[in-house]
Amino acid sequence: MAEVLVVVEASQAAGVKKVTLEMLTIARTLGSPSAVVLGGAGAAAAFAAKLGEFGAEKIYAAEGDEVDGYLVAPKATVIAELVKSVQPAAVLLGSTQEGKEIAARLAIKLDNGLLTDAVDVAADGTATQVVFAGSTIVKSKVTKGLPIVTIRPNSTTPVPAAATPAVEQLTIAVSDTDKLAKVVERVAEQKGSRPELTEAGIVVSGGRGIGNADNFKLVEELADLLGGAVGASRAAVDSGYYPHQFQVGQTGKTVSPQLYLALGISGAIQHRAGMQTSKTIVAVNKDAEAPIFELADFGVVGDLFKVVPQAAEEIRKRK
Amino acid sequence: MNIVVLVKQVPDSGAERTLSASDNTVERGSASNVINEMDEYAIEEALKIKEAHGGEVTVLTVGPAGATDSIRKALSMGPDKAVHVQDDALHGSCAVATSKVLAAALGQLNADLILCGAESTDGRVQVVPHMLAERLGVAALTGARKLTVDGSQLTIERQTDEGYEVVTASTPAIVSVWDTINEPRYPSFKGIMAAKKKPLQSLTLGDLGVAADEVGFAGASSQVLEFAKRPARNGGAKVIDEGNGGGELVAYLATEKFV
Numbered sequence: 117m118a119e120v121l122v123v124v125e126a127s128q129a130a131g132v133k134k135v136t137l138e139m140l141t142i143a144r145t146l147g148s149p150s151a152v153v154l155g156g157a158g159a160a161a162a163f164a165a166k167l168g169e170f171g172a173e174k175i176y177a178a179e180g181d182e183v184d185g186y187l188v189a190p191k192a193t194v195i196a197e198l199v200k201s202v203q204p205a206a207v208l209l210g211s212t213q214e215g216k217e218i219a220a221r222l223a224i225k226l227d228n229g230l231l232t233d234a235v236d237v238a239a240d241g242t243a244t245q246v247v248f249a250g251s252t253i254v255k256s257k258v259t260k261g262l263p264i265v266t267i268r269p270n271s272t273t274p275v276p277a278a279a280t281p282a283v284e285q286l287t288i289a290v291s292d293t294d295k296l297a298k299v300v301e302r303v304a305e306q307k308g309s310r311p312e313l314t315e316a317g318i319v320v321s322g323g324r325g326i327g328n329a330d331n332f333k334l335v336e337e338l339a340d341l342l343g344g345a346v347g348a349s350r351a352a353v354d355s356g357y358y359p360h361q362f363q364v365g366q367t368g369k370t371v372s373p374q375l376y377l378a379l380g381i382s383g384a385i386q387h388r389a390g391m392q393t394s395k396t397i398v399a400v401n402k403d404a405e406a407p408i409f410e411l412a413d414f415g416v417v418g419d420l421f422k423v424v425p426q427a428a429e430e431i432r433k434r435k
Numbered sequence: 436m437n438i439v440v441l442v443k444q445v446p447d448s449g450a451e452r453t454l455s456a457s458d459n460t461v462e463r464g465s466a467s468n469v470i471n472e473m474d475e476y477a478i479e480e481a482l483k484i485k486e487a488h489g490g491e492v493t494v495l496t497v498g499p500a501g502a503t504d505s506i507r508k509a510l511s512m513g514p515d516k517a518v519h520v521q522d523d524a525l526h527g528s529c530a531v532a533t534s535k536v537l538a539a540a541l542g543q544l545n546a547d548l549i550l551c552g553a554e555s556t557d558g559r560v561q562v563v564p565h566m567l568a569e570r571l572g573v574a575a576l577t578g579a580r581k582l583t584v585d586g587s588q589l590t591i592e593r594q595t596d597e598g599y600e601v602v603t604a605s606t607p608a609i610v611s612v613w614d615t616i617n618e619p620r621y622p623s624f625k626g627i628m629a630a631k632k633k634p635l636q637s638l639t640l641g642d643l644g645v646a647a648d649e650v651g652f653a654g655a656s657s658q659v660l661e662f663a664k665r666p667a668r669n670g671g672a673k674v675i676d677e678g679n680g681g682g683e684l685v686a687y688l689a690t691e692k693f694v
């Protein structure tokens with residue numbers, strides 16, 4: 117069976133990201149999954165067990181400052197060389213900023229088509245994408261070269277399939293042009309134990325209705341009780357209630373959790389763009405006419421400052 | 436500094452958007468079209484750099500004839516001139532082909548700094564900046580939430596899931612920006628009047644030395660096979676809080692096994 121390259125998304129802090137396990141699961145339907153680890157020294161060893169658990173038959177590793185000290189260009193060069201030598205059936209990457217950027221460069225290097233934001237890839241390489249704020253489903257195919265497809269996090273349920281991958285170190289031959297954008301500093305911003313927004317099974321988001329930054333504690337409390345991540349509407353972010361990286365919507369993150377809880381969010385089309393494909397949507401809003409109720413499976417019309425603390429108390433009681 | 440800002444015209448994200456039933460491309464004819472929102476932030480950043488360091492700002496658009504509206508709007512914010520690449524053969528182009536055309540046009544414009552949006556709201560592909568960097572052999576600093584210019588040295592801050600990265604490069608370079616970078620200005624009445632007289636050069640594929648079969652449907656590297664409307668979500672139960680709204684909420688979550 118031909119190999120399918122899965123470009124691993126992982127970090128020291130978070131380990132192997134869920135989207136990687138989803139990609140391995142999809143890759144198994146297309147061929148024999150080979151994980152590609154690009155990162156600092158020792159990255160492959162740290163992630164090997166997890167990758168094997170989800171079916172990676174092989175791990176290709178390119179480690180060290182030559183790949184890690186610059187923005188994506190060296191990574192794309194390494195993967196392009198690998199593609200030329202192993203002739204895989206497909207290349208899967210995460211539909212994240214970095215995944216899309218690597219895919220972009222690969223497409224040019226290999227003169228190849230690419231598809232982004234896929235939620236599924238069929239055995240013949242046809243990708244399913246959800247576009248226009250979740251309103252339209254599109255099936256597309258790469259018609260030039262092999263399928264290079266980026267997979268949106270939370271598209272499928274990762275299914276384990278034990279394998280014992282050997283790690284093969286790749287020779288890294290990058291050019292000076294690959295080193296034009298140098299990463300001089302990586303700053304970790306404070307982050308609690310909450311799951312990552314795009315990968316979380318439960319997301320609790322707050323909007324302008326939360327009123328101020330301090331009140332976001334309410335949202336965080338409910339998220340923590342449910343083991344979920346915290347999100348925010350753009351109005352909440354623009355008003356300074358919550359940091360931008362948590363914005364859900366057209367110009368923020370796209371999330372597709374099992375449960376999305378919208379607190380004090382009206383449900384503007386640009387917000388829906390980022391959460392419309394959630395499995396279950398629950399909303400609390402004091403305006404019975406708020407558009408969010410048109411898509412909520414369950415809605416509470418009421419003051420969130422009464423409803424949310426009561427709900428939190430009730431969950432605590434049940435625990 | 437010679438700055439080129441990439442501006443794409445897109446269907447308004449606040450309105451209904453669809454694909455065309457005849458050829459599966461984004462329906463641009465009936466949609467109300469606007470400047471891709473993220474590109475307004477790129478224009479603002481270009482104008483700020485020009486104000487601080489001098490130079491010239493050129494708007495570059497690849498798109499159909501109707502995109503002229505968005506170009507004039509972009510010019511009304513303050514850029515000096517614009518280049519519009521339009522050619523019937525471009526219809527149906529994929530990102531790979533679009534980047535080829537943009538790169539060819541940039542090849543004639545001699546930019547020190549290319550500014551663009553981090554992503555377009557119609558495709559949301561986020562690929563054009565790195566495709567251009569790859570084609571032009573220049574540095575790409577993408578996803579900037581902050582940009583500092585010090586002579587030929589550029590430094591950005593870029594948000595990551597873990598925090599942020601500080602990335603540097605020298606010009607020539609391409610920088611893509613998120614909406615956290617600045618607050619775009621509104622065009623003044625004077626700006627709107629002035630925009631009507633600013634130079635707008637129109638180029639065809641022939642002018643750029645790109646063959647018609649390298650773009651459009653003929654040169655497409657991917658193809659939309661079919662599309663369908665997703666079934667609309669229907670609102671479910673809605674309760675009015677009469678003192679036990681929180682309790683009812685949790686009861687619902689319990690039936691769905693979330694608590």
Ligand SMILES: Cc1cc2nc3c(=O)[nH]c(=O)nc-3n(C[C@H](O)[C@H](O)[C@H](O)COP(=O)(O)OP(=O)(O)OC[C@H]3O[C@@H](n4cnc5c(N)ncnc54)[C@H](O)[C@@H]3O)c2cc1C
Nearest residue numbers: 323324325349350351365366367368380382386387402420
């Ligand atoms: C190009 C473009 C891109 C955009 N991208 C995004 C994006 O990525 N993400 C995004 O979210 N938006 C985006 N927007 C903005 C979007 O159009 C809305 O303005 C925004 O989503 C509104 O946020 P909100 O629902 O929090 O605020 P509002 O619309 O002001 O709604 C607040 C809601 O809270 C309710 N409320 C107030 N107080 C209480 C209370 N005590 N109890 C219960 N309910 C209460 C109100 O009834 C109201 O429904 C974008 C807009 C444009 C033009």
Ligand SMILES: Nc1ncnc2c1ncn2[C@@H]1O[C@H](COP(=O)(O)O)[C@@H](O)[C@H]1O
Nearest residue numbers: 441442497551552554555560561562563
């Ligand atoms: N046809 C185009 N004309 C001009 N600029 C474009 C075009 N397509 C993309 N861009 C620029 O590239 C950015 C990223 O677009 P995309 O990769 O399509 O998400 C946009 O914000 C624009 O600045």
